[in-house]
Amino acid sequence: MLPARVYNLQDHPDRGEVLKFRGQRPMDKGVDNWPEQLRNLWSGEIEWNSPMARWCTLQVGGPAKAIATPASRAELQSLVAVLAKLGVCWRVIGRGSNLLVSDTGYDGVIVMLGRKFAAIEQLAGKEAEKTLVQVEAGCSLMKLVNWCVAQGLQGLEFAAGIPGSVGGAVVMNAGAWGKEMSESLASVTFLSGAGEFVERKKGDLAFSYRHLETESMIVVVAEFLLQAGDRQAIERKGAQLMRDRKKKQPQGQGNAGSFFKNPAGLPAAGKLIQDAGLKGIRVGGAEVSEVHANFLVNIGSATAQDFLDLMRLVQEKVFERFGVRLEPEVHIL
Numbered sequence: 001m002l003p004a005r006v007y008n009l010q011d012h013p014d015r016g017e018v019l020k021f022r023g024q025r026p027m028d029k030g031v032d033n034w035p036e037q038l039r040n041l042w043s044g045e046i047e048w049n050s051p052m053a054r055w056c057t058l059q060v061g062g063p064a065k066a067i068a069t070p071a072s073r074a075e076l077q078s079l080v081a082v083l084a085k086l087g088v089c090w091r092v093i094g095r096g097s098n099l100l101v102s103d104t105g106y107d108g109v110i111v112m113l114g115r116k117f118a119a120i121e122q123l124a125g126k127e128a129e130k131t132l133v134q135v136e137a138g139c140s141l142m143k144l145v146n147w148c149v150a151q152g153l154q155g156l157e158f159a160a161g162i163p164g165s166v167g168g169a170v171v172m173n174a175g176a177w178g179k180e181m182s183e184s185l186a187s188v189t190f191l192s193g194a195g196e197f198v199e200r201k202k203g204d205l206a207f208s209y210r211h212l213e214t215e216s217m218i219v220v221v222a223e224f225l226l227q228a229g230d231r232q233a234i235e236r237k238g239a240q241l242m243r244d245r246k247k248k249q250p251q252g253q254g255n256a257g258s259f260f261k262n263p264a265g266l267p268a269a270g271k272l273i274q275d276a277g278l279k280g281i282r283v284g285g286a287e288v289s290e291v292h293a294n295f296l297v298n299i300g301s302a303t304a305q306d307f308l309d310l311m312r313l314v315q316e317k318v319f320e321r322f323g324v325r326l327e328p329e330v331h332i333l
């Protein structure tokens with residue numbers, strides 16, 4: 001058995017071979033014993049055979065073979081290098097609030113940027129009256145929103161009540177009330193396929209509706225340019241948006257927020273689903289919420305297959321009725 005150690009891509013003799021990300025690709029043949037090799041080559045925290053239902057807000061999903069939680073940027077770098085070397089597929093996730101994982105689970109490594117990637121730091125800004133804030137991707141979006149309130153910084157109040165990590169919110173270009181993450185972003189630092197940290201300024205980033213083109217890179221740090229404002233006014237606004245959210249969205253049932261993207265130039269997905277008469281329709285334990293038709297909720301016993309079947313049913317019915325093909329906003333794994 002090889003001794004446990006941290007594997008460093010930069011030092012690896014086959015660096016050229018290793019420089020390929022395996023995220024979302026099928027597993028290479030002949031890597032059956034990768035769990036043992038991973039255990040030997042990477043000494044960070046790993047949880048084996050962990051049900052994804054625990055990690056996703058839809059509360060469904062079979063086991064991930066491994067969940068790796070790097071404790072530092074160096075550990076993340078070495079993990080990605082080892083996974084590339086072993087030919088193991090992997091996927092980075094935040095808080096699983098926009099993810100539907102299949103009932104068969106994930107036969108690879110889920111990389112989680114958690115509490116060890118949660119730092120928030122105020123940097124000196126160049127623009128007068130604006131403050132540059134650097135946040136690690138594993139920080140929860142709500143922690144960042146609350147921190148901004150405490151500092152009297154405005155620009156991210158719209159995100160009050162959006163669950164998830166800062167990394168997930170950047171990748172999803174999360175938005176609400178007509179605003180989205182890209183508006184206050186200044187730059188994003190990624191871990192690239194070559195195992196290097198790459199900073200991209202906002203002008204070099206391709207954002208669109210609920211999407212950032214990441215080129216399969218990992219978001220590690222995001223910087224936001226925020227405006228100084230009246231602390232109490234910012235707090236009131238955030239609290240009001242939270243109350244509005246509570247009124248309009250289902251509470252206490254597993255969900256992933258808006259399940260479908262709003263089609264461009266047409267009524268919102270929720271309105272189309274509602275007008276197609278689909279509120280309350282169920283497949284197994286998955287239901288179109290009575291409160292908000294674009295929320296598919298887990299009534300307690302849903303499987304991932306129930307959500308997939310319900311998603312297809314909603315797509316078919318809306319297409320039949322309005323000729324519009326709804327696209328899922330939720331990422332399916």
Ligand SMILES: Cc1cc2nc3c(=O)[nH]c(=O)nc-3n(C[C@H](O)[C@H](O)[C@H](O)COP(=O)(O)OP(=O)(O)OC[C@H]3O[C@@H](n4cnc5c(N)ncnc54)[C@H](O)[C@@H]3O)c2cc1C
Nearest residue numbers: 094095096097098164165167168169174175218219256257
């Ligand atoms: C009750 C509720 C309300 C919601 N309201 C809103 C809303 O108002 N507006 C909105 O836009 N969304 C909303 N959502 C959806 C969701 O919260 C957002 O999309 C959120 O930004 C996802 O963050 P996450 O960390 O949970 O990402 P995850 O669900 O973990 O991941 C989402 C995608 O991003 C990728 N990813 C995650 N982290 C990284 C990273 N560091 N680097 C590279 N890729 C990464 C994952 O692989 C996956 O493809 C809501 C969800 C719920 C449950």
